[in-house]
Amino acid sequence: MKRLLPFVFLLTLLSLFGCKRQIAYELNEEDIYPIDAQKGKLKTEGQYLAILHANLFQQALSANKVIELEDIIFGFGDKDLIHEVIISNLMNKQNVQLPSDSAMHADPEQFMLDTYERFLIRRPSEAELTWFINYINNHPNVTTELVYFAFALSNEYLYY
Numbered sequence: 001m002k003r004l005l006p007f008v009f010l011l012t013l014l015s016l017f018g019c020k021r022q023i024a025y026e027l028n029e030e031d032i033y034p035i036d037a038q039k040g041k042l043k044t045e046g047q048y049l050a051i052l053h054a055n056l057f058q059q060a061l062s063a064n065k066v067i068e069l070e071d072i073i074f075g076f077g078d079k080d081l082i083h084e085v086i087i088s089n090l091m092n093k094q095n096v097q098l099p100s101d102s103a104m105h106a107d108p109e110q111f112m113l114d115t116y117e118r119f120l121i122r123r124p125s126e127a128e129l130t131w132f133i134n135y136i137n138n139h140p141n142v143t144t145e146l147v148y149f150a151f152a153l154s155n156e157y158l159y160y
Contacts, residue, residue: 039159045070055118056090058097087152091145098144108136119151
């Protein structure tokens with residue numbers, strides 16, 4: 001018992017003086033997006049079509065439909081033109097999920113922030129945001145369909 005007493009005393013001292021007060025830091029949750037587009041890999045036609053459909057309809061495209069659309073693209077010479085035709089056809093479907101034109105014109109800044117995140121998975125730079133806000137404000141006939149069409153055809157949208 002006498003042999004254990006120094007160990008118990010030492011253990012007690014270490015537990016009393018060996019502990020340091022812990023400081024708790026509070027962190028704000030922030031969404032972090034790249035400032036610029038550092039995208040270097042070209043999407044395959046299947047990826048492009050699946051992502052495009054998901055962006056326009058907020059649901060996945062079936063594998064059979066992806067293959068069918070891929071066959072159309074591969075059978076056509078001008079990929080840019082066939083992309084335009086496919087986007088146009090998708091935009092004309094009834095269940096496409098587009099914000100209203102009035103919502104876009106009421107708050108162009110929020111509309112553009114949402115559109116950049118939806119299509120390009122990033123936040124716009126201040127220059128991009130300012131340009132689009134000015135464009136929407138100065139062109140009352142611009143529609144959400146035209147903006148979405150432009151984003152779906154952009155070079156950046158072809159890469160990930």
